[in-house]
Amino acid sequence: MALKIAVVAGDGIGPEVIAEGCTLVRDVDRALDLSLSFDHKDWGAERWLKEGVGMPKGALEELARDYAAIYFGALGDPRIPDMAHGREILLGMRQGLDLYANFRPCKCLHERLSPLKGKGPAEIDMLVFRENTEDLYVALGGTFKQGTADEVAQDVSINTRKGVERILRHGFDTARARPRHDGMKKLTMTDKHNAVRFGGGLWKRTFDQLKGDYPDVTAEHLYVDVLAMEMVRKPERFHVVVANNLFGDILTDLGAALMGGLGLAASGNVHPGKIGMFEPVHGSAPDIAGKGVANPLAAFWTASLMLEFLATKDAALAPRLLRGARAIDAAVTACVDVGPRTPDLGGAARTQDVGAFVREHVGRALAA
Ligand code: ATP
Numbered sequence: 023m024a025l026k027i028a029v030v031a032g033d034g035i036g037p038e039v040i041a042e043g044c045t046l047v048r049d050v051d052r053a054l055d056l057s058l059s060f061d062h063k064d065w066g067a068e069r070w071l072k073e074g075v076g077m078p079k080g081a082l083e084e085l086a087r088d089y090a091a092i093y094f095g096a097l098g099d100p101r102i103p104d105m106a107h108g109r110e111i112l113l114g115m116r117q118g119l120d121l122y123a124n125f126r127p128c129k130c131l132h133e134r135l136s137p138l139k140g141k142g143p144a145e146i147d148m149l150v151f152r153e154n155t156e157d158l159y160v161a162l163g164g165t166f167k168q169g170t171a172d173e174v175a176q177d178v179s180i181n182t183r184k185g186v187e188r189i190l191r192h193g194f195d196t197a198r199a200r201p202r203h204d205g206m207k208k209l210t211m212t213d214k215h216n217a218v219r220f221g222g223g224l225w226k227r228t229f230d231q232l233k234g235d236y237p238d239v240t241a242e243h244l245y246v247d248v249l250a251m252e253m254v255r256k257p258e259r260f261h262v263v264v265a266n267n268l269f270g271d272i273l274t275d276l277g278a279a280l281m282g283g284l285g286l287a288a289s290g291n292v293h294p295g296k297i298g299m300f301e302p303v304h305g306s307a308p309d310i311a312g313k314g315v316a317n318p319l320a321a322f323w324t325a326s327l328m329l330e331f332l333a334t335k336d337a338a339l340a341p342r343l344l345r346g347a348r349a350i351d352a353a354v355t356a357c358v359d360v361g362p363r364t365p366d367l368g369g370a371a372r373t374q375d376v377g378a379f380v381r382e383h384v385g386r387a388l389a390a
Contacts, residue, residue: 024059025090025332025339030111032066034306035316036095042377043093043321049381050329050346053388056339058332061089065111067099076110082118085297090335091328092299095321098306115299116154121291122185123192124154124270126303127323128277128287131358135282135367138254145258147203149196150277152270153189154291156180157221159267181221181266186228192294193264194236201261208240208261209233212249212269225266250276278303285317285366286358288324292331300328314372317364319354322380326350346388353383 029044031037044060051058063081070076085092092115097108115121130136130146138146162178190211197209211229215222226243233241244252246269252259253276265273278287284304292298302320310316329347333340361379363369 024057025336026059026088028085028089028092029060029062030065030092030094032095032097033099034096034308034311036306038316038373039302039318039321040093040095042318042373043325046322046381047325049385054342054346056342066097067102067107070107071101076107077114086119089297090332091297093328094299094301096304096306100308116291119297120155120293121299122153122155122293123189124152124289124291126150126274126277126287126289128281130281131355137279141257146280148260149262150274151189151193151264152274153185153266156182156185157267179221181224183228186225190229190232190264193262194232194239197239197262198236206261207238210242210244210260210263212244212246212265214246216245283366285364286319288320288327290327290331298331300324315365316373317366318373318376319357322350322354349384349387352387353380356383
């Protein structure tokens, strides 16, 4: 049966980079005979403003039942300052589909892109996992005596044994299956249990119990403040990093900066074994939307992550899906190296120039 992909291009530069990404994936599909099928969903600001609908009724059930993956652009529109549509669609998918593992490769593709002196592709190559369904992001809490001098505000952090264990296991499994380029297999768990005792304590106890199941993976614990410092000081000591929702949110942005900025950063939100939603880290970038200069490389890298995830869902197609993913990775690296560059990377190229270069590179690799 064909692997079905729901495409949600969204707002701003989302449709511009996702159009390029879809053309690229279609090329890979044709070259490798993957029989992927694509359905475009018009969820985003326009529909919200016209009909007041973010995600139509029954859409979550349909995604869970019929689709293998979601290829997502970005949401955000100056006409909807509170991002109400974004909350409904994006958070709806993350929570509604229980996409508990958010991950972002933090891999520097070229010395030139690194903000750290003397650190480049050999040193900056980690994979950051953020727990995506719990912690302070569950919107539990409230205010008391709001608007007075005695106001009290509270946000509740939820940490469950099940939630902590599954993200840690996924991190350990990934460290085992995908060693760093130099062969390192390591998982760094981060928390702040010296100060945040209860949730942090659960994370630390669970980590200590699980690490025995992975004797081939080096397991290390670092407090999050030390980790942030070390990611900048000595990024080469990290392979897989696992953090709760809040710490992961911050660390993944630090990671995006280490690899050279938003134009390149890709991410996945997955429920292993079920469905995955793949999105570039950047937002809708209203300042450059419609100008044809958005960098599509993050969307291309995101497409590669999606193909890799699809390989876990279809054993027969897996070798070809992985071949496609590796061809995209190589083309993105070549583009950063010698290809056209959009203005965010210091060039004057347009989105479509980058798309054409990457497609040509992928086409040659897959024809060989
Ligand atoms: P959001 O709240 O949706 O994340 P934001 O405006 O805070 O939106 P982005 O939309 O990611 O964040 O944009 C931040 C800056 O990075 C903007 O100046 C934007 O032009 C730039 N930027 C983001 N993505 C790209 C891209 N793919 N190519 C070029 N520039 C980009």
